[in-house]
Amino acid sequence: MPYSDAQCLRAREDFPALSRSLDGKPLVFLDGPAGTQVPDPVIEAQNHAYRMFNTNTGGEFITSRDLEEAMWRTRETVATFVGASEPASISFGANMTTLVFSLSDAFSRLWGEGDEVVISALDHEANRGPWLQLQDRGVTIREIAIDRQGYFDPDDMRSKINERTRLVAVNAASNALGTVNDLSLARELSREVGAWMLVDAVHYAPHIALDVQAMDPDFLLCSAYKFYGPHVGILYTRPGLLNSLPTNRLCTQISAAPYRIETGTLNHAAIVSIAAAIEYIAGWGEGNGLREQLVDAMGKIYDYEHELAAHYYQHVAAVPGVKIWGPDFSATPRSPTVSITSGKISTDDAVRDLGAQGFCLWQGHFYAQRVVELLGLSENGGLIRMGVSMYNTRSEIDRLLAAIERLPA
Numbered sequence: 089m090p091y092s093d094a095q096c097l098r099a100r101e102d103f104p105a106l107s108r109s110l111d112g113k114p115l116v117f118l119d120g121p122a123g124t125q126v127p128d129p130v131i132e133a134q135n136h137a138y139r140m141f142n143t144n145t146g147g148e149f150i151t152s153r154d155l156e157e158a159m160w161r162t163r164e165t166v167a168t169f170v171g172a173s174e175p176a177s178i179s180f181g182a183n184m185t186t187l188v189f190s191l192s193d194a195f196s197r198l199w200g201e202g203d204e205v206v207i208s209a210l211d212h213e214a215n216r217g218p219w220l221q222l223q224d225r226g227v228t229i230r231e232i233a234i235d236r237q238g239y240f241d242p243d244d245m246r247s248k249i250n251e252r253t254r255l256v257a258v259n260a261a262s263n264a265l266g267t268v269n270d271l272s273l274a275r276e277l278s279r280e281v282g283a284w285m286l287v288d289a290v291h292y293a294p295h296i297a298l299d300v301q302a303m304d305p306d307f308l309l310c311s312a313y314k315f316y317g318p319h320v321g322i323l324y325t326r327p328g329l330l331n332s333l334p335t336n337r338l339c340t341q342i343s344a345a346p347y348r349i350e351t352g353t354l355n356h357a358a359i360v361s362i363a364a365a366i367e368y369i370a371g372w373g374e375g376n377g378l379r380e381q382l383v384d385a386m387g388k389i390y391d392y393e394h395e396l397a398a399h400y401y402q403h404v405a406a407v408p409g410v411k412i413w414g415p416d417f418s419a420t421p422r423s424p425t426v427s428i429t430s431g432k433i434s435t436d437d438a439v440r441d442l443g444a445q446g447f448c449l450w451q452g453h454f455y456a457q458r459v460v461e462l463l464g465l466s467e468n469g470g471l472i473r474m475g476v477s478m479y480n481t482r483s484e485i486d487r488l489l490a491a492i493e494r495l496p497a
């Protein structure tokens with residue numbers, strides 16, 4: 089059974105935020121790329137943690153043991169979500185950015201003059217800033233060029249990766265343009281020179297089933313709040329690798345994976361609710377076991393989101409003055425995120441006008457500052473971005489299209 093309009097309407101009942109309205113009209117949440125709304129089971133899982141085991145890990149008493157068990161079960165569930173075999177390959181942090189800074193901090197103890205890190209022009213600053221900072225240690229940073237749709241230039245990539253490269257840090261999907269890059273060349277070239285590959289899968293994870301066995305990264309990061317979960321960052325590390333890294337940690341802390349990069353007391357109640365988010369998504373699929381159900385559900389939700397986003401893409405292109413940035417919908421895979429500029433009024437004024445009508449939309453560069461700069465849009469307020477999530481309907485998209493048509497000149 090596909091994920092259809094009827095299933096979407098059923099899913100909407102699970103998301104309490106969708107009942108909010110402004111001036112009598114329901115809010116329209118098209119801000120998923122900046123964070124999705126959260127269904128009841130995720131809220132309930134967090135409440136349950138506060139009610140039942142609000143303590144710390146490592147104690148010889150029941151609430152601590154219950155918390156430990158819930159945390160480990162969450163690592164197992166997240167491992168299934170990314171396609172990893174070992175729960176110990178999953179670490180948690182405040183958010184993706186903080187985890188990347190922790191890694192760059194560790195690598196700064198390993199690398200200096202003569203070492204190189206390759207980043208991309210497409211990436212969110214979270215996968216650029218922490219690496220650019222290594223220049224203070226003498227590390228050379230090289231940037232992979234992109235075309236205007238956000239695809240990596242393969243020749244440029246070949247020219248930037250060499251025997252001095254220690255790390256290739258790239259994203260799997262662009263939060264600004266919706267572009268999904270094939271990372272097989274980055275993996276092949278980095279492998280050839282013995283460099284690690286780190287993947288920012290924050291924008292990819294909500295839309296396409298991750299498979300670390302196929303993608304084969306050394307590090308992969310995502311954020312649960314982009315896939316109906318809490319504000320928590322997730323790090324997958326290739327089994328065995330984390331234990332060799334000189335991470336920042338206390339001498340009192342467990343030094344083995346997955347704990348080696350987890351400092352202090354984590355946000356346990358939030359973390360354990362990630363499992364509920366993953367199980368919620370999987371609940372829309374069929375198959376034997378969680379992984380099969382997840383892959384099935386995500387494939388069906390992808391088709392549903394893709395159709396709505398393609399509908400928007402096709403119709404918004406016809407609005408006088410509107411220009412679309414990023415690949416069209418013949419590109420597969422692609423994320424259901426579409427960015428435009430409106431020739432009529434400024435980006436800020438446009439989203440203010442739309443916001444007053446109940447549309448939750450972001451504008452600007454969304455921290456993907458470099459690509460917006462390269463597209464020549466920094467001076468004009470950047471992009472107006474909408475992203476489709478599993479709870480969006482065709483009538484919401486049509487309402488947005490009509491509102492964009494009405495934008496004052």
Ligand SMILES: Cc1ncc(COP(=O)(O)O)c(C=O)c1O
Binds near residue numbers: 122186212214215311
């Ligand atoms: C593609 C991408 N990478 C990284 C991040 C940063 O994630 P976090 O907020 O968890 O640090 C974001 C957040 O918007 C993102 O969209």
